[in-house]
Amino acid sequence: LYDCPRSGRPVRFTVEEQADFLGYIDKNPHQPKAAAARLLEETGKEASLDTFKRILKKVPMPGNVVGNQ
Structure with missing residues (x-):
């Protein structure tokens, strides 16, 4: 699979x-x-700012608490 x-x-x-x-x-x-x-x-690859925002969304940020609130 x-x-x-x-x-x-x-x-x-x-x-x-x-x-x-x-x-x-x-x-x-x-x-x-x-x-x-x-x-x-550096890479020569173009991308929109939204593409970079999606990369940032995948990274856990300190201070963001998920779960018990």
């Missing part, structure tokens, strides 16, 4: 490229456009 091809579009950025983007965000958390531009320069 896991060996079968999956439906949907393949990811645009590799895991390493996503980690690079998250590293740029760690350095300047209030400048996501600058981090996206820097990744564009």
Whole structure:
């Protein structure tokens, strides 16, 4: 079951490229456009700001409590 091809579009950025983007965000958390531009320069892959927001959503942020509230 896991060996079968999956439906949907393949990811645009590799895991390493996503980690690079998250590293740029760690350095300047209030400048996501600058981090996206820097990744564009390095990889040559264009993506919308929404793509980068989806990458950020996948990362657990400190201070966000899920569960008992």
